[in-house]
Amino acid sequence: MMERAKRTKRDGKQIHLIVVDGKTEKWYLDLYKEKNSLKNFKVDPELCKKRTLKEQFQTIEENLNNYLSIIWVIDFDVILKETCETPKGEKTKISEFREYMELLKKHENVHILINVPCLEYWYLLHIKNTSKYYTCYNDLEKEFKNTILDGYEKTEKFYKQKNKDIYTKLQPFLEKAITNAKQLGDINIYDMEKGKAEIYKLFSILNKK
Template identity: 30%
Template sequence: MRQKRAIAIKARKTFAVVVDGDTEVWYLQMLKRNERSINVNIEPKIPQRKRLSEQFEMILLHFERTSKYFSSCEGAEKQLKKHLKDYKKTQKYYTKQNNDIYLQLKSKLATAINNAKQLGCFNPDTPQSAISEMPLFFEANKLEQLF
């Protein structure tokens, strides 16, 4: 009778990053396009829309620590344009060849991660509070070499 051999299966970490808007999907697509050595599969499944002001806040974290509530998109965009003078919330702007949003923000990635950590974790008692859990993604995937 043949002896059974254990076959080692190499497990791969898998992460689901749930995003609320187009801008996050475009950012992650540009991460994948520019950092070819990492194994990331981007599937643009957006379960619901986030307020536009919340989408701006994700980018603002690359420049400043903020949990400011913006009552309008105009206020958030005005704050962001202090850092990205030519900012436009369009797919063309986010995915520009050789100057996409990831390349524009890459040098600020460590700042964004630190600022996001300072916001803390989700608290069900204050669901309107700003948070970002993207540091978990970057650290778990051992992407520290990017920042």
């Protein structure tokens, strides 16, 4: 058992760990891995389950020395919503997140990639060059009508349709999406009401020689 643990830790140093906060991110990244026959990263959690900010941060802390790099992909719609709903005098979710960012920024192998409002904004950039700010997914979903993502659902069935999975649909427009996302610039954690899709940076991190 001890030998297996040592081997897992040693092997992990050759791959990246991607920590996500939702099942849609996991489905999308697992498809990217499968379609490109990649072995240089793993997605955490292995099972699709929702986790708190603290639980995600703890996962990163616990694995700082176990992987080539750790990439934290996080949607900001829920954080902003819960921040607005926080009773006066209590710590907000955005304050909690800023604290985690401060603690992690000293680690060069940690990359925090924020999507505002959510992963679906990244999908939108495949089919539209926009800088519009949407407060949540519900505001954004109408943009998929009459496009390759018409009928979009946050379900495993939709994501993994045979020969029509979401990665296969979007892949021809990947470079366009990366260009559109780059034009939006980097996140300013003190000015979050701007559309962003920093997940585009993940591809260069994973492909860096």
